[in-house]
Amino acid sequence: MRILVTGATGNVGRMVVDELLARGATDVRALTVDPARAALPPGVEVVRGFVGRPATMPAALAGVDRLYLAPHPATAPAVCRLAAEAGVRLIVDMAGAKGEHWQAVEDAVEECGVPWVHLEPGEFMANADIWAPQIRAGDVVKDAWGDAANAPVAQEDIAAVAAHVLLADGFEGRSLELTGPESLTRREKVAAIGRALGRDLTYVELAGDPALQHFTSVMGEHGGWYLDGLAQLAAHPQRAVSTVADVLGRPALGYEEWARRHADLFR
Ligand SMILES: NC(=O)c1ccc[n+]([C@@H]2O[C@H](COP(=O)([O-])OP(=O)(O)OC[C@H]3O[C@@H](n4cnc5c(N)ncnc54)[C@H](OP(=O)(O)O)[C@@H]3O)[C@@H](O)[C@H]2O)c1
Structure with missing residues (x-):
């Protein structure tokens, strides 16, 4: 199962890569505009591109089964359509609370027809x-x-939940509100x-x-x-919710x- 992580040198994206590897994922592709500078871990396939520039995405999406989508509202519709065309079977998007600035990301994901999991962090620690x-x-x-x-919520916990639901089955169609404890x-x-x-x-x-x-x-x-x-x-x-602990089986940071x-x- 090939997993593409977008924004793979971002604060969350980089930790999603590490969390996937720690969980035994063997086919992780990481997206960055500058592979030489990115310093991604060995064993990760590094490809050039950026979700903010959809023209760079078809090559990155080729052969991908599951996608971690970093939040870029303006280009999310185009990127999600390309993901559907490429045969992606699950999109795990990281946006924010429903109805706020990031809603366009969730709307784009749902409109493209690919099964999804929404990660909805509130404020980051x-x-x-x-x-x-x-x-x-x-x-x-x-x-x-x-x-x-x-x-x-800690970005470490957002990344851990992202990796968990990218690798697991059974979370499709769920919106996971993420807070600290x-x-x-x-x-x-x-x-x-x-x-x-x-x-x-x-x-x-x-x-x-x-x-x-x-x-x-x-x-x-x-x-x-x-x-x-x-x-x-x-x-x-x-209020705090228990999603991080419920998904990961350990307390949130x-x-x-x-x-x-x-x-x-x-x-
Ligand atoms: N702070 C909060 O409370 C809160 C709450 C909810 C959501 N958010 C949002 O969550 C996201 C945080 O995730 P993240 O830290 O993993 O960052 P991200 O925005 O998901 O990804 C950042 C990465 O995208 C790549 N990139 C390439 N060109 C870029 C460009 N022109 N502008 C921006 N990024 C570019 C960069 O990697 P390369 O250079 O390697 O390509 C960069 O490391 C942010 O978008 C943030 O606004 C924040």
Whole structure:
């Protein structure tokens, strides 16, 4: 069974390749625009291409049975049609919560007629990098909507679930909402990062104009949009679901442990 991993040097895609190999897959093809730079593991067939450029896909899809589809909404319809034409028998796409920006990916997958599994991660734990410059500079973290809570998921777990369902039968037609094991407020996340680093971080709550100024300085024109999202989350906290543990038979990675493993991000 030949499996094509798109975005194979991306954060998730690269780990999907590793997870497939760890599970004994022997016919893994990895897609990258630059095979020489990609440094993919031995035993993987590396092919040149990018899902954002559908013209590069027919050669990559030749002889492929199952496809891991990285999220590129604009070109997903064309890529999925090509996958159907190439005889792909399962598409595992990684998008996001239903009805959001990534919905176009799921729509394209369903329209092409190939059996599918949708992976629907919420926020990635790696988005904690928004606090990294402040934590590298000192012990104070200025932020907003400290009580807004969600259950971010580790990219490691997304990749493990992707590999599992690419190799298993019986998941076709399922949408797998993926979260971490617990819902945490922003205040609690900063405290967890502090514990992981062995430091006592002080959370400083900003509101109104100071909050807008701060987030605009961090993320430019998207600052206001991001604050609106936090307000929504404060009103409607995201709960944790058990999908990762149910599929993998082991607990999802917790936030503090994730921060411990990625401590270099904050040093
Ligand atoms: N952060 C969140 O909370 C969240 C939540 C849901 C979904 N997402 C989305 O999930 C995805 C994360 O997956 P991922 O890290 O595995 O990345 P990805 O977007 O799936 O794949 C990135 C790879 O695509 C290839 N690529 C080639 N040309 C590119 C181009 N012009 N622009 C972008 N990529 C190009 C690159 O590999 P080569 O250079 O080797 O070809 C790159 O390593 C992102 O699209 C992210 O927006 C994020």
